[in-house]
Amino acid sequence: MLTDLFLQMPGHYIRRAQQVSSAYFTEELADSELTSVQMVALVAIVDSPGIDATRLSEIIDFDRATIGGVVDRLERKGLIQRVVNPEDKRSKVMRATPAGKALLDVSLPRVQRVQERILAPLSPEDRETFLRLIKTVIGRQTD
Template sequence: MDDTAQHGAEPYRLDDQVGYLLRLASQRHAAIFQSQTIEGLTATQFAALVRLSEHGKCSQNQLGRLAAMDVATIKGVVDRLRQKGLTLAEPDPGDKRRMLISLSPQGAALVARMKDAGARITADTLAPLSPTEQRSFLRLLAKLS
């Protein structure tokens, strides 16, 4: 029995599969991001810094949730950002076992420059789409997320 008879639909084609297409789009975006990144930041570092600028001082775990990163990933990201002098860590006055993460003055200045770069990266990533398609695409991606 072929794929069409088994599933009652079109035959399976990799080029029509959501995971494959999302991966290709993600690779395209990653290449654009890397070509325009500021100070060698990774996409995860970029996201963490922007979330800190939006939400202010927070715990490492909260930052991970805000930036959609697991515990191990956010720990590495925070460690590297601190090593670069972009974030500060201080004990939580309410729980001395917990550290609160915030932007350093250098980190805050970098975020201001990064937001413009982020907008250009998004525009370049979405450039093959019309403005209407861009809005629809972003709305649909948000729905999937």
């Protein structure tokens, strides 16, 4: 049966894991009104004041063609500001606003709870194995 075949495919389980992760994120951070991509982008901007959109997309592994929409939404929400790059007037760089930093301070413990919930079914050893394997699958160097 084709259903049985598809239920054995890793892509199916990756999709389901993403659904679980998204549901936990929504439950824990609904009042932040941020998506997980917006959250990681805000983290990167706080960590790297003066970053440009190209570098941001590289750091967070997000498509360069669509990072502009993420940045636009963060700016509209008053969480970041874009200013002309003092080193290259043709480009803009980003900095988190005080509101963005405050939201991040409140949100980081919640983001940590999301991670704990995702890994909760696994033993400590399995958690390490899972993280090592998922990094390998996506082409990231393991620690």
